[in-house]
Amino acid sequence: xxxxxxxxxxxxxxxxxxxxxxxxxxxxxxxxxxxxxxxxxxxxxxxxxxxxxxxxxxxxxxxxxxxxxxxxxxxxxxxxxxxxxxxxxxxxxxxxxxxxxxxxxxxxxxxxxxxxxxxxxxxxxxxxxxxxxxxxxxxxxxxxxxxxxxxxxxxxxxxxxxxxxxxxxxxxxxxxxxxxxxxxxxxxxxxxxxxxxxxxxxxxxxxxxxxxxxxxxxxxxxxxxxxxxxxxxxxxxxxxxxxxxxxxxxxxxxxxxxxxxxxxxxxxxxxxxxxxxxxxxxxxxxxxxxxxxxxxxxxxxxxxxxxxxxxxxxxxxxxxxxxxxxxxxxxxxxxxxxxxxxxxxxx
DNA sequence: GGGACATGAAGAA
DNA sequence: TCTTCCTGTCCCG
Numbered sequence: 340x341x342x343x344x345x346x347x348x349x350x351x352x353x354x355x356x357x358x359x360x361x362x363x364x365x366x367x368x369x370x371x372x373x374x375x376x377x378x379x380x381x382x383x384x385x386x387x388x389x390x391x392x393x394x395x396x397x398x399x400x401x402x403x404x405x406x407x408x409x410x411x412x413x414x415x416x417x418x419x420x421x422x423x424x425x426x427x428x429x430x431x432x433x434x435x436x437x438x439x440x441x442x443x444x445x446x447x448x449x450x451x452x453x454x455x456x457x458x459x460x461x462x463x464x465x466x467x468x469x470x471x472x473x474x475x476x477x478x479x480x481x482x483x484x485x486x487x488x489x490x491x492x493x494x495x496x497x498x499x500x501x502x503x504x505x506x507x508x509x510x511x512x513x514x515x516x517x518x519x520x521x522x523x524x525x526x527x528x529x530x531x532x533x534x535x536x537x538x539x540x541x542x543x544x545x546x547x548x549x550x551x552x553x554x555x556x557x558x559x560x561x562x563x564x565x566x567x568x569x570x571x572x573x574x575x576x577x578x579x580x581x582x583x584x585x586x587x588x589x590x591x592x593x594x595x596x597x598x599x600x601x602x603x604x605x606x607x608x609x610x611x612x613x614x615x616x617x618x619x620x621x622x623x624x625x626x627x628x629x630x631x632x633x634x635x636x637x638x639x640x641x642x643x644x645x646x647x648x649x650x651x652x653x654x655x656x657x658x659x660x661x662x663x664x665x666x667x668x669x670x671x672x673x674x675x676x677x678x679x680x681x682x683x684x685x686x
Numbered sequence: 687g688g689g690a691c692a693t694g695a696a697g698a699a
Numbered sequence: 700t701c702t703t704c705c706t707g708t709c710c711c712g
Binding site for chain 1: 692696
Binding site: 418465467483 | 701707
């Protein structure tokens with residue numbers, strides 16, 4: 340499922356597609372009956388906080404400011420939720436956002452031939468919410484939450500979330516203090532949305548690898564600098580994700596371990612001929628879903644185990660940092676950000 | 687057609 | 700810690 344970066348990307352797509360426009364709303368599946376109450380309202384804004392999406396609706400464009408009624412639709416995609424878009428050329432830069440595997444994709448390509456009017460696209464029966472504007476439409480399926488809230492309700496949700504690294508108003512210190520005060524494992528804390536909002540299973544595994552941290556280290560055993568380092572590493576990683584829609588955490592020199600092993604044995608160098616702008620998914624992660632494969636840095640077999648009800652992946656050799664007394668060796672240096680944050684290479 | 691699995695989280699026990 | 704919910708895909712028989 341989408342981690343926080345996806346939801347921010349989605350909010351931007353919805354703002355661009357429907358922002359400040361009058362929209363039709365419906366629930367083809369029938370399980371979001373409140374859609375009818377908002378039909379014909381103006382979608383004033385779309386905002387992401389962690390993995391939560393808030394769509395602000397006001398009654399009508401012609402309503403003067405004053406104290407307009409605002410209703411918020413809160414959407415949480417959960418593990419399976421996704422949005423699909425269709426519309427005029429250039430309406431949405433994305434066809435589908437959400438669940439890991441493709442959705443309307445196939446069908447939509449057929450409909451995108453140009454012969455089929457997007458207005459005639461029949462929603463899937465599972466479509467919880469359809470939003471249709473002058474330029475296009477967006478269909479939501481499979482969310483774990485889709486509900487209407489007032490301003491207080493929206494605020495209550497936000498208040499129980501930890502800081503979101505993708506938000507300019509995020510309070511890094513809240514995250515750092517919370518981690519340093521906890522005896523819970525860092526691998527569990529990172530999945531707790533009250534501690535830090537927007538992190539999911541991929542970013543958890545990957546950022547811990549990059550920090551060389553053992554996922555089981557209690558938060559309070561870490562130094563303030565280490566925890567700040569986790570945050571500072573997450574910000575650009577997630578910004579990249581929000582911008583491109585893809586999670587890439589590997590540094591270029593670690594992307595092709597198989598080739599590097601061959602290269603080393605032959606004592607030759609090879610020129611990379613891949614498009615540097617597109618990192619293939621199978622080269623995008625250090626540890627996520629790479630259990631039993633060799634570590635990209637040290638070739639040790641990547642392991643996996645259950646942690647916080649999800650599978651965590653880690654390198655038992657690289658991720659040995661367990662406390663403030665951690666030592667670095669030449670072969671296993673500190674994470675890039677720990678050495679020189681400002682020069683750490685980003686994807 | 688059935689079961690496992692997937693970037694998630696709430697609520698019960 | 701366990702169960703449940705949301706959807707779609709893939710692999711198997």
